[in-house]
Amino acid sequence: MHISKPNLIKLDEIVNIDIEVIGNDSRRQSIKKAIDEGRCIVVKDNNSIVGFLIYDTHFFECSFISLVIVKPTERRKRYATSLIEHFISIAPTKKIFSSTNQSNKRMQKVFKANGFKQSGFIENLDEGDPEIIYFRKV
Template structure:
């Protein structure tokens, strides 16, 4: 397993992983911008993309991890935890936030296993599926 800063040549592989999750490539521009801003990291297995994470610092001037996506065939190997831990370790801010839908029990377990604590709930983003905000100090 190897975690690296995503580069433009990685864009297509990252978009492919994302499209496996959401069924389309609608976030391509967002992913491309994150790579350009150096706000995207990639986990590789045998030199192939296995997952990625994107963050920004627009959440009350704190780091917010907006996406942690692992290819469906690569799950249950610790990649999401490795991505989270790397972003916390290298975070440009002391406070790190992220979120998961209430229905996303597997991601909630990943956050809790990696020292994140619940910090609040945001209603009305996804109809009937509130977003749980998680927090960790660097």
């Protein structure tokens, strides 16, 4: 397992993982921008990208993990945890936030296992499925 910042040569490989998860390439431009700005990290196994994390610092000047995506065939192998642990070690701010839908029990477990605490809810993003905000201090 190896974690690094990708370059644009890896854009298609990263976007293809996102397509596997959400079924389309609607986030291609935001992924490209994150790579360009150095806000994307990837985890590789056997020289293939198996997951990625994207963050920014626009959430009240705190770090916010906006995406943690792992190939469906590679889940439950600690890749998401490895990405989060690495990000915690390089986070540009002392506070890290993230979120997931209330229906996403798998991601809630990942956040809890990595020391994140619930910090609130946002209603009305996805109808009938509130967003749970998570927080961790570095």
